Amino acid sequence: MLAYIIRRVGQSALVLLIVGLVAFAMFRFVGDPIDNMLGQERTAEDIERLRSQLGLDQPFVVQYYKFLEGAVQGNFGVSYRQGRPVAEILLERAPATLELAMVSGVLAILFGIALGVFTAIRRDGVLANAIMSASLIGVSLPTFLIGILLIYLFSVELGWLPSFGRGETVDLGGWTTGFLTESGLKALILPSITLGLYQMTLIMRLVRSEMLEVLRQDYIRFARARGLRDRAVNFRHALKNTMVPVITVIGLQLGAIIAFAIITETVFQWPGVGLLFINAVQFVDIPVMAAYLMLISVMFVGINLLVDILYFFIDPRLRVDRSGGH
Amino acid sequence: MKTTLAISMAAALLATTATVNAETLRWARSGDALTLDPHAQNEGPTHTIRHQMYEPLIIRDVTGAFEPALATDWAPSADDPNVWVFNLRQGVKFHDGADFTAEDVVFSFERAKQPNSDMKELIGSITEVRAVDDFTVEMVTDGPNPILPSNLTNLFIMDKGWTEANNTVNVQDFEGGEITFATTNANGTGPYVLQSREPDVKTVMVKNDNYWGIDQFPMEVTEIVYTPIQNAATRVAALLSGEVDFLQDMPVQDLDRVNNADGLVVKQAPQNRVIFFGMNQGADDIEADNIDGANPLADVRVRKAMSMAINRDAIRQVVMRGQSQPAGMIAPPFVNGWTEAMDSESTTDIEGAKALMAEAGYGDGFSIRLDCPNDRYVNDEAICQAAVGMLGQIGITVNLDAKPKAQHFPLITDGKTDFYMLGWGVPTYDSEYIFNFLVHGRESDIGTWNGTGFDNDDLDAKIKSLASNTDLEARNADIASIWRVVQDEQLYIPIHHQVLNWGMSEKVGIEVDPEDQPKIKYFTMN
Numbered sequence: 141m142l143a144y145i146i147r148r149v150g151q152s153a154l155v156l157l158i159v160g161l162v163a164f165a166m167f168r169f170v171g172d173p174i175d176n177m178l179g180q181e182r183t184a185e186d187i188e189r190l191r192s193q194l195g196l197d198q199p200f201v202v203q204y205y206k207f208l209e210g211a212v213q214g215n216f217g218v219s220y221r222q223g224r225p226v227a228e229i230l231l232e233r234a235p236a237t238l239e240l241a242m243v244s245g246v247l248a249i250l251f252g253i254a255l256g257v258f259t260a261i262r263r264d265g266v267l268a269n270a271i272m273s274a275s276l277i278g279v280s281l282p283t284f285l286i287g288i289l290l291i292y293l294f295s296v297e298l299g300w301l302p303s304f305g306r307g308e309t310v311d312l313g314g315w316t317t318g319f320l321t322e323s324g325l326k327a328l329i330l331p332s333i334t335l336g337l338y339q340m341t342l343i344m345r346l347v348r349s350e351m352l353e354v355l356r357q358d359y360i361r362f363a364r365a366r367g368l369r370d371r372a373v374n375f376r377h378a379l380k381n382t383m384v385p386v387i388t389v390i391g392l393q394l395g396a397i398i399a400f401a402i403i404t405e406t407v408f409q410w411p412g413v414g415l416l417f418i419n420a421v422q423f424v425d426i427p428v429m430a431a432y433l434m435l436i437s438v439m440f441v442g443i444n445l446l447v448d449i450l451y452f453f454i455d456p457r458l459r460v461d462r463s464g465g466h
Numbered sequence: 467m468k469t470t471l472a473i474s475m476a477a478a479l480l481a482t483t484a485t486v487n488a489e490t491l492r493w494a495r496s497g498d499a500l501t502l503d504p505h506a507q508n509e510g511p512t513h514t515i516r517h518q519m520y521e522p523l524i525i526r527d528v529t530g531a532f533e534p535a536l537a538t539d540w541a542p543s544a545d546d547p548n549v550w551v552f553n554l555r556q557g558v559k560f561h562d563g564a565d566f567t568a569e570d571v572v573f574s575f576e577r578a579k580q581p582n583s584d585m586k587e588l589i590g591s592i593t594e595v596r597a598v599d600d601f602t603v604e605m606v607t608d609g610p611n612p613i614l615p616s617n618l619t620n621l622f623i624m625d626k627g628w629t630e631a632n633n634t635v636n637v638q639d640f641e642g643g644e645i646t647f648a649t650t651n652a653n654g655t656g657p658y659v660l661q662s663r664e665p666d667v668k669t670v671m672v673k674n675d676n677y678w679g680i681d682q683f684p685m686e687v688t689e690i691v692y693t694p695i696q697n698a699a700t701r702v703a704a705l706l707s708g709e710v711d712f713l714q715d716m717p718v719q720d721l722d723r724v725n726n727a728d729g730l731v732v733k734q735a736p737q738n739r740v741i742f743f744g745m746n747q748g749a750d751d752i753e754a755d756n757i758d759g760a761n762p763l764a765d766v767r768v769r770k771a772m773s774m775a776i777n778r779d780a781i782r783q784v785v786m787r788g789q790s791q792p793a794g795m796i797a798p799p800f801v802n803g804w805t806e807a808m809d810s811e812s813t814t815d816i817e818g819a820k821a822l823m824a825e826a827g828y829g830d831g832f833s834i835r836l837d838c839p840n841d842r843y844v845n846d847e848a849i850c851q852a853a854v855g856m857l858g859q860i861g862i863t864v865n866l867d868a869k870p871k872a873q874h875f876p877l878i879t880d881g882k883t884d885f886y887m888l889g890w891g892v893p894t895y896d897s898e899y900i901f902n903f904l905v906h907g908r909e910s911d912i913g914t915w916n917g918t919g920f921d922n923d924d925l926d927a928k929i930k931s932l933a934s935n936t937d938l939e940a941r942n943a944d945i946a947s948i949w950r951v952v953q954d955e956q957l958y959i960p961i962h963h964q965v966l967n968w969g970m971s972e973k974v975g976i977e978v979d980p981e982d983q984p985k986i987k988y989f990t991m992n
Contacts, residue, residue: 169873170870170872170873171869171870171871171872171873171876172872172873172875172876173872174876175871175872175875175876175879176871176872177640178584179507179508179509179584179587180903180915181508181587181588181903182587182914183587183910183911183914184910184911184914185910185911187879221500222500222501222665222666223500223501223506223638223640223644223645223649224645224665288699288700288703291699291700291703291707292703295703295704295707295709296703296706296707299707299708302709303700303703303704303707303709304693304695304700304701304703304704304709305667305668305693305695306667406696406697407697407699407700408700409693409694409695409696409697409700411664411666411667415666415696416666418696419666419696422841422870422872423872424872
């Protein structure tokens with residue numbers, strides 16, 4: 141078992157290294173950061189001086205090595221655009237993204253499961269069919285369009301909710317939170333719906349189809365034959381058995397919510413790490429791009445590693461196969 | 467006793483009027499200031515934020531004309547042509563209460579000349595700044611410099627004592643990631659005082675009740691809340707929904723919507739920026755075309771024909787939705803040296819252009835790559851697309867290659883493009899600035915943006931002599947003669963002057979500043 145885990149960890153580390161290498165190989169195609177950093181009055185000497193000062197005159201492999209060298213010591217370099225340490229900026233921005241992701245995730249899970257169960261039980265109902273049709277919109281419309289539509293409706297036309305920003309935030313020892321003020325909570329509504337809508341419809345459709353599958357099973361029929369109440373059949377027996385694949389998907393989607401907050405954050409000027417990344421790409425802010433990409437890949441690889449290791453515990457066949465050689 | 471009472475009553479009265487008239491200006495544009503350190507970055511939006519809190523010796527008003535700020539008047543010294551004398555404003559205090567004196571000016575200029583300063587090129591000609599007395603400063607230049615004041619309008623004055631007390635005597639090492647006290651704090655003499663700042667999120671400034679010009683300017687805004695909003699649609703939505711009172715970086719396609727909305731207006735003015743195409747005429751053969759062993763762009767007839775093929779009115783109407791002013795020269799209209807006659811020299815004449823092409827031996831046309839930015843100027847890529855069709859009419863097959871600015875501009879400065887789009891603004895309001903960067907032959911510190919390969923030694927000498935020619939009439943004559951060469955050579959193909967749009971709530975009263983640098987002290991609120 142230890143060998144299995146070590147092998148998985150080793151593979152994950154290799155994936156991370158390759159992601160970093162590919163990222164650094166791509167940066168040069170994003171453009172030349174020097175151009176954004178110096179004004180139009182700069183001279184050729186200024187450009188040369190800055191280029192060698194930043195190490196941009198070296199091959200990307202060397203740049204990557206230097207980045208790794210700093211990263212293992214917790215030093216992700218300095219943002220070209222803001223002139224501040226990247227680690228500090230990321231820490232400052234993380235609460236905004238994590239709070240948004242959390243609220244979207246909770247909304248997606250709650251509504252996704254509730255609507256999924258509802259549409260499965262009332263398969264042929266008018267309302268259930270209406271929800272199913274409406275969910276197509278959630279799956280097919282691009283996030284930025286949903287965001288703009290929500291802004292148009294709730295901010296411009298109705299004037300109920302703010303169109304941008306986080307509202308007032310409260311600083312709790314380095315963690316800024318929008319949960320404690322009215323404007324902060326209001327500001328969360330539209331972005332979290334925008335971000336969570338896709339996941340919600342995904343979970344809803346998954347729950348529905350799993351549930352329909354389960355409801356056809358013999359034990360459900362027997363349960364009904366025994367005269368159990370609908371509620372007990374649907375929720376105690378059917379839903380429980382539906383949840384296994386749903387939880388796996390939810391776990392993986394959690395990473396996606398954080399990683400793909402980029403678009404939502406841009407539309408709502410949400411001051412999180414996604415917006416930071418978009419700004420970094422436009423400015424060719426290599427240290428920020430590198431740190432962000434590494435962070436996201438660490439997150440994805442970490443989740444997958446965890447899932448792999450969990451399988452090992454959950455699925456006895458894996459254990460049997462591995463120990464079969466002895 | 468009586469006086470104390472009177473004072474406290476007056477204070478109470480002031481306090482009530484202040485609260486009664488509290489006017490918050492919520493202001494948004496696409497980007498944020500990069501730093502607050504007055505000398506660390508020479509960049510438009512960064513200067514704009516600083517202008518509310520710090521002041522230079524001289525500023526430009528909404529028409530672009532000089533206006534005294536911390537200097538009350540200035541003139542070249544009668545005794546020495548290499549010296550400018552500045553008389554400083556008396557009785558001015560920094561936000562922390564310290565007095566403003568000549569010592570602070572000397573200190574700020576020395577600071578701005580440090581190696582880490584991004585402002586050092588602008589004042590490169592200054593060799594010494596000395597305080598004659600508490601309110602007189604002399605600036606010595608390395609030769610007569612008739613347009614020195616033009617370079618000082620973004621050079622902010624800091625308090626010497628404050629920087630020493632807070633350990634920020636040295637300019638922030640921006641590239642090295644240094645953060646100093648001055649990066650996140652501000653202590654200027656300006657009309658607004660920094661209250662709080664989260665980079666990229668929100669900056670709040672409040673009215674400086676001790677400002678020297680409090681009675682001279684409207685100063686009706688008591689609090690400024692500045693928020694960068696990057697996404698154009700969100701930015702406009704914020705204005706439409708009333709969450710923002712004043713908006714810069716208005717998207718052209720939303721102008722009508724904002725104008726038609728209740729309580730909102732769009733104001734516009736020609737911007738200090740001209741858009742044009744450059745052509746590499748200097749090389750014997752160019753890579754971007756399909757002609758081997760020759761460079762069609764080297765022939766002035768081809769360059770003229772290309773200019774004649776561009777229909778600027780069509781670009782204005784179709785691509786720019788009326789938001790541009792066709793150009794005949796590559797100087798914005800407020801710049802010294804601009805003339806209406808030259809600015810209307812561009813004509814559209816397809817038949818004439820075809821004839822010129824035939825005369826030059828390219829009657830069958832040729833193909834060439836056009837490099838264009840897609841995130842720098844208003845509708846930049848769309849302008850290039852329009853040009854592709856127009857040049858096609860005279861047989862030139864243009865392959866458009868549009869890229870983000872971070873990839874586009876290095877092509878020009880590294881000489882890797884033969885046909886490109888560029889836009890140029892002139893912070894000094896003088897043609898010399900244009901010649902230095904776009905007309906002078908390319909060397910390491912001059913002609914850096916001249917991607918045309920044009921290099922004329924006589925003209926270069928003339929351009930260099932402008933810097934020290936104090937006879938303004940002779941100097942203007944030289945400028946006119948240099949422009950004549952630029953026009954006759956068709957060094958560039960001018961397209962148009964950009965128009966600047968500011969969206970605002972009707973209660974905000976301000977005219978558009980051609981430099982896109984609103985100074986909130988001029989704003990009225992009703």
